[in-house]
Amino acid sequence: MKEALHLVHKYLRSSKRFPHIWCAGCGIGIFMQALIRVIDQSGYSKDDVVLISGIGCSGRLPVYVDFNTLHTTHGRALTFATGIKLAKPRLKVITVMGDGDAIAIGGNHLIHAARRNVEIASFVINNQVYGMTGGQCSPTTPYGLRTTSSPYGNLEPNFDICRVVEAAGAAFVARATVYHTRLLDQLIGKALDKKGFAMVEVISQCVVYSGRYLGLDSPVEMMMWQKDNSIPVAKASKLSEAELKGKIVTGVLVDREKPSYHEEYEKLPRKKSKV
Amino acid sequence: MRKITRKQVLLQGNEACVKGALMAGCRFYAGYPITPATEIMEIMAKELPEAGGVFIQMEDEIASLGAVIGASLTGVKSMTATSGPGFSLMQEHIGFACMAEVPCVIVDVMRAGPSTGLPTQPSQGDVMQARWGTHGDHPIIALAPSSVYECLELTVQAFNLSERYRTPLILLIDEVVAHMREGMVLPSGEDIEIEERPQPTVPPEWYIPYGDPGTGVPPMSAFGDGYRYHVTGLYHDIRGYPTVRKDEVEPLIQRLFSKISKDFDRLQWFDSFYTEDALITVIAYGCVARAALQAVREGRERGLKVGLIKLKLIWPFMRRTITKVLENSPKVLVPEMNIGQVSREVKRVNPGRCEVVTLNKVDGSLITPVEILKILEEIHP
Numbered sequence: 001m002k003e004a005l006h007l008v009h010k011y012l013r014s015s016k017r018f019p020h021i022w023c024a025g026c027g028i029g030i031f032m033q034a035l036i037r038v039i040d041q042s043g044y045s046k047d048d049v050v051l052i053s054g055i056g057c058s059g060r061l062p063v064y065v066d067f068n069t070l071h072t073t074h075g076r077a078l079t080f081a082t083g084i085k086l087a088k089p090r091l092k093v094i095t096v097m098g099d100g101d102a103i104a105i106g107g108n109h110l111i112h113a114a115r116r117n118v119e120i121a122s123f124v125i126n127n128q129v130y131g132m133t134g135g136q137c138s139p140t141t142p143y144g145l146r147t148t149s150s151p152y153g154n155l156e157p158n159f160d161i162c163r164v165v166e167a168a169g170a171a172f173v174a175r176a177t178v179y180h181t182r183l184l185d186q187l188i189g190k191a192l193d194k195k196g197f198a199m200v201e202v203i204s205q206c207v208v209y210s211g212r213y214l215g216l217d218s219p220v221e222m223m224m225w226q227k228d229n230s231i232p233v234a235k236a237s238k239l240s241e242a243e244l245k246g247k248i249v250t251g252v253l254v255d256r257e258k259p260s261y262h263e264e265y266e267k268l269p270r271k272k273s274k275v
Numbered sequence: 276m277r278k279i280t281r282k283q284v285l286l287q288g289n290e291a292c293v294k295g296a297l298m299a300g301c302r303f304y305a306g307y308p309i310t311p312a313t314e315i316m317e318i319m320a321k322e323l324p325e326a327g328g329v330f331i332q333m334e335d336e337i338a339s340l341g342a343v344i345g346a347s348l349t350g351v352k353s354m355t356a357t358s359g360p361g362f363s364l365m366q367e368h369i370g371f372a373c374m375a376e377v378p379c380v381i382v383d384v385m386r387a388g389p390s391t392g393l394p395t396q397p398s399q400g401d402v403m404q405a406r407w408g409t410h411g412d413h414p415i416i417a418l419a420p421s422s423v424y425e426c427l428e429l430t431v432q433a434f435n436l437s438e439r440y441r442t443p444l445i446l447l448i449d450e451v452v453a454h455m456r457e458g459m460v461l462p463s464g465e466d467i468e469i470e471e472r473p474q475p476t477v478p479p480e481w482y483i484p485y486g487d488p489g490t491g492v493p494p495m496s497a498f499g500d501g502y503r504y505h506v507t508g509l510y511h512d513i514r515g516y517p518t519v520r521k522d523e524v525e526p527l528i529q530r531l532f533s534k535i536s537k538d539f540d541r542l543q544w545f546d547s548f549y550t551e552d553a554l555i556t557v558i559a560y561g562c563v564a565r566a567a568l569q570a571v572r573e574g575r576e577r578g579l580k581v582g583l584i585k586l587k588l589i590w591p592f593m594r595r596t597i598t599k600v601l602e603n604s605p606k607v608l609v610p611e612m613n614i615g616q617v618s619r620e621v622k623r624v625n626p627g628r629c630e631v632v633t634l635n636k637v638d639g640s641l642i643t644p645v646e647i648l649k650i651l652e653e654i655h656p
């Protein structure tokens with residue numbers, strides 16, 4: 001409690017911003033606390049952190065925290081982040097996106113940011129649904145699920161965000177759930193430290209929509225579902241595709257060394273200053 | 276005293292635009308290839324690293340303007356360039372830049388549309404898109420050069436106005452001016468006045484990022500300079516935090532307009548030729564203004580009392596200047612390479628006594644001096 005209060009007083013904006021917009025039982029708050037806890041432990045100066053979001057429930061996160069914060073357009077957080085990182089490389093650039101935000105409308109930006117390997121720590125809070133607009137299916141909604149925009153059941157197979165980002169070339173890819181808070185802290189820390197594009201998929205719950213659709217009626221039930229269906233990556237490597245169907249593989253999925261975009265850029269010829 | 280050296284050069288319009296941008300202090304470019312704007316990107320790709328700036332080719336035009344706005348938020352003067360199809364994609368972020376008040380310059384080298392249209396025949400079809408392309412009520416400033424030198428001059432001005440008013444600036448170059456080559460004297464740094472965005476003069480804890488300091492333009496701190504604040508495309512209060520309160524929403528949108536409209540008197544950029552006694556005044560811009568000037572000169576040689584107003588500023592529409600023309604000239608001719616976009620504005624501000632004649636061409640070819648002169652002769656009193 002004392003630790004939480006320290007974080008509240010140090011990192012949350014005191015003026016006019018609360019109560020927050022998230023529903024009771026939403027997982028975004030758990031992620032937000034984990035993020036500021038790790039930033040606090042990592043020793044980054046608040047002046048050097050830029051936190052950028054897109055649109056949706058997750059898009060509202062930056063306004064509550066006392067960094068340089070930027071709430072952009074739907075799906076485009078990574079484009080702004082790219083400009084900020086390249087224009088001022090000393091800044092610690094962090095993006096937070098939702099699943100519809102990152103992989104539907106922002107899918108093109110996500111794969112290209114990963115391919116360029118721009119040094120951005122990005123977090124995709126995946127609640128498998130468009131929550132803010134009223135529970136429509138997203139590219140991560142399970143096949144067959146009935147939602148407000150798939151009243152006869154979702155006809156589309158869902159994306160594995162981590163595989164997409166890995167294939168696109170990211171230096172670091174990991175997955176956690178908001179149930180596994182210690183793991184979440186570790187992965188956030190690794191993503192922040194990575195010299196390259198890092199993406200952590202954070203499986204979260206939308207109690208109001210996806211919970212109701214899945215027949216999980218409370219935040220506790222949803223988080224127990226996360227616990228029961230998660231498999232650490234080391235264990236998952238011994239299982240077959242069939243055994244992993246519907247499971248959440250957690251942990252570090254990819255961690256590789258490759259030059260980041262601005263490291264490559266700095267090798268370009270520059271005119272010597274005349275001064 | 277340093278010796279000022281001015282170089283005689285042969286430049287293309289797009290090249291001159293890059294020269295102007297670099298002189299104005301642009302050090303970030305993000306873009307996506309598209310004819311007829313690509314030269315701007317190619318030259319930036321070569322020049323910017325050497326100048327200590329950043330160039331990046333993005334995955335599309337939406338991303339390009341997103342990166343430009345991001346870079347500008349760190350305090351770096353930034354720009355992008357595109358043509359009609361890419362300009363359509365950029366509208367989303369032009370609105371963001373208006374709302375969040377982030378200076379940036381967007382060059383639209385106009386080609387004939389709609390859609391993929393006529394790649395890459397010239398056009399002036401994006402005048403109204405520049406004004407109203409992004410959704411919602413918003414102010415906009417757009418400039419249109421008609422010579423290679425003006426490509427340089429107006430690019431510098433675009434950066435200056437963008438920084439001064441904290442607003443996106445649109446440079447509407449038509450394909451002809453962008454690809455034309457002309458000799459010109461390259462101005463040196465001493466010839467050009469460069470403006471910077473207003474900076475906070477108070478310590479961070481006193482900083483009100485979206486307050487009105489009296490000028491309508493709030494001082495802008497760069498990300499990383501110790502003034503932590505929130506930037507959003509939502510309606511926001513003076514601290515930048517989202518709001519739906521009527522007493523905060525209304526003042527914001529009013530300030531966005533008034534910060535520019537209060538300076539309407541300053542923003543009257545045009546050249547006039549032979550207008551004092553003109554019975555017909557031609558109002559033209561871009562490459563058409565060149566043909567119009569030729570037509571007016573030939574008309575004068577034939578004894579016609581004709582003059583020309585060449586617009587450099589397209590938006591906000593120079594109501595005061597144009598109304599004066601309409602009051603003093605019995606007839607006005609507006610030749611344009613579109614279906615009638617500026618002529619619509621001229622008619623809108625017409626007090627009623629003046630006859631507004633239009634000449635519109637939308638087949639991808641130029642309006643020639645002969646075509647303009649023919650009409651001047653036909654309608655001359």
